[in-house]
Amino acid sequence: MGIAFPVAAGETIVTASPIDGDELARLSRHSLADGRAAIARAQTAFRAWREVPAPQRGQLVRIYGDLLRTHKEPLARIVSMECGKILTEARGEVQEVIDICEFATGLSRQLHGLVIATERPGHKLLESWHPMGVFGQITAFNFPAAVWAWGTMVALVCGNAAIWKPSEKTPLTAMACTLLFEKAVAQFGAAPDNLVQTLIGGAELGVLLAENPGVPVLSATGSTRMGRDVAVRVAGRFGRAILELGGNNAAIVAPSADLDLALRGIVFAAAGTAGQRCTSLRRLIVHESLKDTLVTQLKSAFGSLTIGSPLDEASHVGPLIDQLAFTAMQAALGAARAQGGTVWGGERVEAPGEGFYVRPALVEMPAQSDIVREETFAPILYVLSYREFEEAIALQNGVPQGLSSAIFTRDVREAELFQSACGSDCGIANVNIGTSGAEIGGAFGGEKATGGGRAAGSDTWKNYMRRATNTINYSNDLPLAQGVKFDI
Numbered sequence: 491m492g493i494a495f496p497v498a499a500g501e502t503i504v505t506a507s508p509i510d511g512d513e514l515a516r517l518s519r520h521s522l523a524d525g526r527a528a529i530a531r532a533q534t535a536f537r538a539w540r541e542v543p544a545p546q547r548g549q550l551v552r553i554y555g556d557l558l559r560t561h562k563e564p565l566a567r568i569v570s571m572e573c574g575k576i577l578t579e580a581r582g583e584v585q586e587v588i589d590i591c592e593f594a595t596g597l598s599r600q601l602h603g604l605v606i607a608t609e610r611p612g613h614k615l616l617e618s619w620h621p622m623g624v625f626g627q628i629t630a631f632n633f634p635a636a637v638w639a640w641g642t643m644v645a646l647v648c649g650n651a652a653i654w655k656p657s658e659k660t661p662l663t664a665m666a667c668t669l670l671f672e673k674a675v676a677q678f679g680a681a682p683d684n685l686v687q688t689l690i691g692g693a694e695l696g697v698l699l700a701e702n703p704g705v706p707v708l709s710a711t712g713s714t715r716m717g718r719d720v721a722v723r724v725a726g727r728f729g730r731a732i733l734e735l736g737g738n739n740a741a742i743v744a745p746s747a748d749l750d751l752a753l754r755g756i757v758f759a760a761a762g763t764a765g766q767r768c769t770s771l772r773r774l775i776v777h778e779s780l781k782d783t784l785v786t787q788l789k790s791a792f793g794s795l796t797i798g799s800p801l802d803e804a805s806h807v808g809p810l811i812d813q814l815a816f817t818a819m820q821a822a823l824g825a826a827r828a829q830g831g832t833v834w835g836g837e838r839v840e841a842p843g844e845g846f847y848v849r850p851a852l853v854e855m856p857a858q859s860d861i862v863r864e865e866t867f868a869p870i871l872y873v874l875s876y877r878e879f880e881e882a883i884a885l886q887n888g889v890p891q892g893l894s895s896a897i898f899t900r901d902v903r904e905a906e907l908f909q910s911a912c913g914s915d916c917g918i919a920n921v922n923i924g925t926s927g928a929e930i931g932g933a934f935g936g937e938k939a940t941g942g943g944r945a946a947g948s949d950t951w952k953n954y955m956r957r958a959t960n961t962i963n964y965s966n967d968l969p970l971a972q973g974v975k976f977d978i
């Protein structure tokens with residue numbers, strides 16, 4: 491079977507749980523030579539897999555989804571221990587993988603082309619879709635299973651072989667997911683070896699995938715800094731990149747908002763997953779008439795959150811991923827103070843062991859200054875106020891990133907305007923729902939520095955396939971398009 495986890499001596503990755511800083515595992519890294527060999531094996535697997543009819547390919551994904559159902563709880567616990575999200579969210583993440591398997595299985599019977607009206611008699615004009623080849627995927631620590639499934643399950647039913655380079659912070663989740671996939675392959679019985687391979691290591695393996703022409707399509711989920719590097723390398727060899735990068739998501743709270751509903755939506759989006767979702771709410775743009783009331787309510791809500799071990803069912807907020815994340819958060823709060831902000835919360839909360847637990851921070855800002863325009867991957871909610879609705883839209887759009895956005899309003903004109911071409915410039919624009927917690931049925935991704943990629947639902951399968959236009963002449967003549975004459 492093709493899932494070669496490194497066992498030989500060599501450079502090691504030591505993973506620590508964000509829960510208490512205790513060591514979880516020591517793993518050998520894959521070398522660059524291992525990575526190159528994996529790409530060559532994947533190309534061989536692809537040549538066999540593309541000949542398996544798509545609905546049969548879907549059966550492999552269906553079997554995997556069934557296996558995940560029976561392994562949901564242990565996998566969720568690994569996710570929780572390794573990336574620190576609370577159990578209910580970790581279970582939700584595994585559920586998302588199951589949902590994607592269902593989605594991809596259905597899709598395997600619905601991959602379709604077009605028959606297009608042709609200008610020539612006795613001709614047929616078609617558009618058909620074919621797999622790309624090897625699908626490479628680089629993923630971030632914060633959704634260590636679901637993001638992989640968004641891409642790989644769809645890429646598989648489309649007929650591609652896949653190579654996964656998970657975050658070096660969450661290799662155990664990746665190993666658990668791929669070992670379970672190996673079981674699905676064994677049950678399925680008709681898949682080529684090396685159909686899905688996982689490479690354990692750091693950015694150097696991501697760079698290898700980005701630069702190697704043997705990987706025609708590469709999905710990269712992570713920071714904008716990473717995406718900027720990957721995008722250039724993939725473009726340099728005319729590969730296709732699907733970039734899912736950082737967000738700086740805002741919610742507008744309009745005068746007509748249902749404040750109780752807004753409060754619940756804001757608290758989950760800002761504090762959930764300890765602010766470590768790409769769609770976490772980072773900016774609140776509140777009508778000036780509501781600002782003081784809402785800020786008071788938010789302080790009270792943030793103050794009442796239970797912060798502690800993600801394995802404790804009572805916890806609302808688990809730890810930050812590591813000390814670096816804590817340092818970055820404190821630096822951002824320092825910058826916010828220097829730029830005129832008033833900070834509430836954000837302090838470290840004591841917990842057994844070396845985990846970095848924080849009280850989510852609420853920061854009232856006089857303006858959308860430089861620090862507000864940056865993504866800090868931690869629970870900091872900047873609060874800005876507005877008077878005119880156009881001002882709120884301008885603030886919402888006035889950042890480099892364009893992932894998720896929301897408005898809380900009962901005014902239909904505001905809601906429609908927000909979702910119109912003149913409203914939010916993000917890939918996700920919600921009404922009366924927070925910025926995080928997207929369903930898989932819709933295309934997921936964002937614009938500007940978020941990278942422009944789309945994964946998961948809708949027609950994103952087209953990202954994992956190549957399009958061919960086919961003209962068939964079933965007449966006895968050879969008419970040329972556009973009436974061109976070329977008699978010989």
Ligand code: NAD
Pocket residue numbers: 628629630631632633637655656657658691692693694695696697700711712713714715716717719720733734735736737767768769865867893935936940
């Ligand atoms: P990160 O950019 O540090 O790392 C992500 C992955 O990229 C890792 O696997 C890492 O090894 C690899 N990598 C890093 N530099 C690379 C390079 N130069 N070339 C190739 N690979 C490289 O991100 P992180 O800290 O793991 O995750 C947090 C970030 O991910 C946040 O910015 C968050 O918004 C973003 N994110 C985005 C989405 C989305 O769908 N838009 C989803 C989840 C996370």
